[in-house]
Amino acid sequence: MPVKTVWAVEHSCGHTADHDLSARPADRRAGYARWLSGRDCTDCWRAQRDGDDAGRAAWLEGKRAEEQQAATQWAAEFRMPPLTGPDKALAWGERSRHQLMTTAYRVLVAEGSLDEDAWEEIEEQARTLDRAGWWIDQRDAAPNDLPELLAAATDADRSTENPHY
Known part of the structure; x- marks a missing residue:
């Protein structure tokens, strides 16, 4: 049988x-x-998972708000210009810029051999890049690649030549 x-x-x-x-x-x-x-059972598992999505979404929203506040304060403190682009991309671009710049500072200056004067030059280059999409595209970049990435940016990534407008 x-x-x-x-x-x-x-x-x-x-x-x-x-x-x-x-x-x-x-x-x-x-x-x-x-x-x-x-x-x-499958139905109960799905119901519980869908219920967890609401909690996960609330957590993610809170996390994004914290990151956005930190990015906004950092941009003001270090005189970073507002970003340009679609409204949907602005906050994401600001968070991406903040994360890449602060991580690069830690890797290159605090833990690395780059001096503060060289870092100031990097900051000046970063101030000229105000397209949110550029920063979003670099969100997964290695922090020690930042100087090369900034040098490779094109005029399309800048809305003005004057970083102090």
Whole structure:
């Protein structure tokens, strides 16, 4: 007699569901059915996951607000110009610029061998780049690549030649 392929599993949530286990080898079906019984059914699992999305979204919104506040304060303190681009990209660009610049400072100056005068030159170059999209594109760049990336930026990434407008 062949091993059954459809198993009625009573899940930990109390619901019973039929599971087609024909894709599993015959000698692994019973163990998998037992494993399934320790889990919520698909409907309950989805309901809980969707409920968690609201909490995750609230956490992410709070995290983004903290990052945005830090980026705004940093930009004011270091005289970084406002970024240009679509409204949707401005906040993301500001956070990306802040994260890359502060990480690069730590890697190149605080932990590295670059002196403050050389860093000031890097800051001056960064002030000329005001296109939010450029900073978003560099968000995954290695911090020690920042000087080369700034040098490679084009006029399309700058709205003005004067960094002190």
